[in-house]
Amino acid sequence: MAGAAPQGASAGSDIYRGNGPRLLLPVWLWVGIFLVAPVLIMAVYSVLTKEFRGGVIWDFTLAAYDQFFLDRGLFGDEPPRIEWTYIGIFWRSIWQAGLATVLCLLIGFPTAWFIATRPARVRSVWLFLITIPYWVNLLIRTVSMKFLIRDTGPLNEFLLWAGIIDTPLALVNTNFAVQLGLFYSYLPFMVLPIYAAVERYDFSLSEAAADLYADSWTTLRLIILPVVKPGIVAGCILVFVPSLGAFLAPELLGGAKTFMIGSLIEEQFKGAAGNWPFGAAASMILLSIVMAVLLLHARAQTKGDRT
Amino acid sequence: MTDLRHFTGFRPLTVLCLFILYAPLVIVAVYSFNESTSITRWGGFSLKWYVDVFTGPEAPKFRDAAINSFTIAIGAATCATLIATAAAVAMTRAGRFRGKLASLALINLPLMVPEIVTAVASLVFFITIGLTTGLLTIFLAHVVFCIPFAYLPISARMQSVPDVYEQAAMDLYATPWEAFRLILLPLMAPGILSGFLLAFIISLDDFLITNFVKGAGVETLPTAIFGSVKQGIKPNIMAISTLLLGVSVVCVTLSWLIGRAGQKR
Amino acid sequence: MLDVAQAVEIDSVVKRYGTVTALHGVSMAIAEGEFFTLLGPSGCGKTTLLRCIAGFEQVSGGAIRLHGEDIAPLPPHKRMVNTVFQNYALFPHMTVLDNVTFGLLRRGWGTRDAEARGREVLRLVQLSEFAQRRPGQLSGGQQQRVALARALAPRPKVLLLDEPLSALDLKLRQAVRSELKSIQRETGIAFVFVTHDQEEALTMSDRIAVMSAGHVQQVGPPREIYEAPQTRFVADFIGETNLIDVTVTQVSGAVARLQLPGGAAMDCPAAPGARPGPGHLSVRPERLSLCAAGQGDLAAVMQDHVYLGTDTQLLMRLADGARLVVRQQAGSGTVPDPGAALGLRIEAGAARLLAD
Ligand SMILES: Nc1ncnc2c1ncn2[C@@H]1O[C@H](COP(=O)(O)OP(=O)(O)OP(=O)(O)O)[C@@H](O)[C@H]1O
């Protein structure tokens, strides 16, 4: 044991030292060529001129960004005012994604906690039950949700039958439905990282707190939440980021009033109404928001490490 | 003596959470066995929609889509697993070198870029370089986002295998390649298999990116289902969904069993 | 030194980890067929030195020669050196026989020859019946012997053993000691054995190197290490000893004349490097005996005693306040009362002046 300690403690082994760059070459090439380069090209597309019926003309212009942020009237000759349409869509998307994140946290934390505190044998069964939906096709899950809450779907049938309502609830095409869809889509992403953090939580900390007269909710607030915070933050990011750019939930469960970023971008690349530079510009703006969130997180994390 | 792990209300919330996650799936699975053509009234048990999936008028479309989906998923998962394994060796066993942190960021980049952005970027990229969209482009794009999912279980497993075994092998005259092939690879096989399965499911799952890069005429199961759902949810879609659900459950179960077997050793 | 072939020569080896220096110019030579032990407290660099010989660490300075050949540029798999790892590192996915033949196959042996040799070595460690088992199905002692067999099979020029017995319980450890020693004699391979258990070192070794903080303190046969320690560290680390402050008046060759606390003068053997001036005298507790006050070499006051079964430890204080321990065999005299003034006699030839 004594001899194993210093070796185990040193971060990472180096028995294949010198081979690192060579082994990473495939990742660099693949992700570099098929993700980084495409994003850069997309950035270029966002400053090109649109071709009607899709595609671009290689003339540089900031028209796409101009269209996103500024309203110059129907013929483009009025003094520019701020264009609220797209900012509004972005804002609503951020709000929806944020709400979904909060809801997922409110249900996901107790769930993760409950599972992580089960006896070891039962725990793996609970965990298994939570993981299955994570592996199930997102499209299928969203379609199933739509099926469930349709005007004539099983949910309404049941409520009518039980006498709770007299007329079917019009759930589909509402913000509520989209919200439910987002929540339902990304809930497993919240549970798993929190579970991992709670599993590592040292319960003698709770004992110490209880010993020092903290009741269980005080312990939760002052000890447990701060200690498992990295898991919570990771879960929130894993829910927020995909919710923000979500396409399936708003597309299938929502309607024109619940339009989100994903649909806005997708529309630019479909059919005659398409405007590729505008779609690329909206993608760039979405990407910038997400990167800003991730950078903030990374900054907070390194700061946390230093203290 | 109160249980410090116990919080009132957490158990009902967990049950609620599972209920929300499972209710739609279970209901769709149940209704896929519905005799009635009306998708809301229960008309007795029947397998006719499954028969319809395999022999009905839409059967060729879904069969082609399924073949495409599975071919791409197997290819992309294999490719991503190879790349991720090499990367995991570099990250966990090659000591320190320049660009290590940047590499980790790069491996995880596909998780950080929103799917819709990746979809748009892939489309404009393939068009710019003049690659006609189709199966090949779907494969190329799928490998990208499969890499981080394959990397996760593989590197976790590799970290949990101490390197003394490979040291012992090298001490017994194994070259680094032999130490990797004869010792590390078999010891971390469960991690590799889990990584493969996860990547496989993720590829099978993808709708958005596929929809952008697939081009006209090529369909995978999700795009075919999506196209069909736009005109309303038909019972045969529920049957296909239930079948895909089964594939997912089999994969998770496999991965779970593999993980448990790995732990016991 | 006798003119025997050297299996390993370690020549001023320095090993640094960043700012930490684990080995400060360590030199030693290990003879062909020798059971050589590295002994020292935790963190003194024993494992580091072994890993340098095996090739898992690159030395920062100095040279390591195997049968005269500098092996610094060779990776581990090209060194004819094998290691018995502390926790054995048996390949869990292979059978015992596959573990043992692993090195042979890497050296290019044919499958059949390798298997024959593997069975031969398993016979040597009395594990023939276990050839087809997995390591997980063996007891700790059996695993230890498989690890030994695996390392011996390719007939390395040197075998390195890093605390191979530390994972075994006390009873088993004692049994394995003699077995290990006899296997070593039988095979004639030089063993470099690491331990921080001095009893293990003293009972098994042909020679011992005592290390401390990355330095070699003394190299010699067990008896010499125990009876003729050269430095305070060695005297203190090996067994129990009393270090008495003395004034050295004269050193001539290996004999010194010195003045004990209290003024008595005596002649005693001196370690090489001892110098006139203040110094330290090492006397083992069992080689001090009690006598009446005013007699003997030292004057002491009884403080306390500790009963240890086979003998009793008497704790004393000299006039200058220094503590002293005397070991009295059970039944050889009465324990003095606390506070009693006594004389202490140093057995002839028992005291030794250290080089500090
Ligand atoms: N990889 C490393 N990085 C930095 N320092 C190290 C490393 N390995 C060992 N050291 C340091 O080198 C010194 C010698 O370590 P080594 O493992 O050789 O001690 P040891 O004599 O084998 O001790 P033990 O009896 O506890 O096994 C220690 O101070 C240790 O902290």
Ligand SMILES: [Mg+2]
């Ligand atoms: Mg050690």
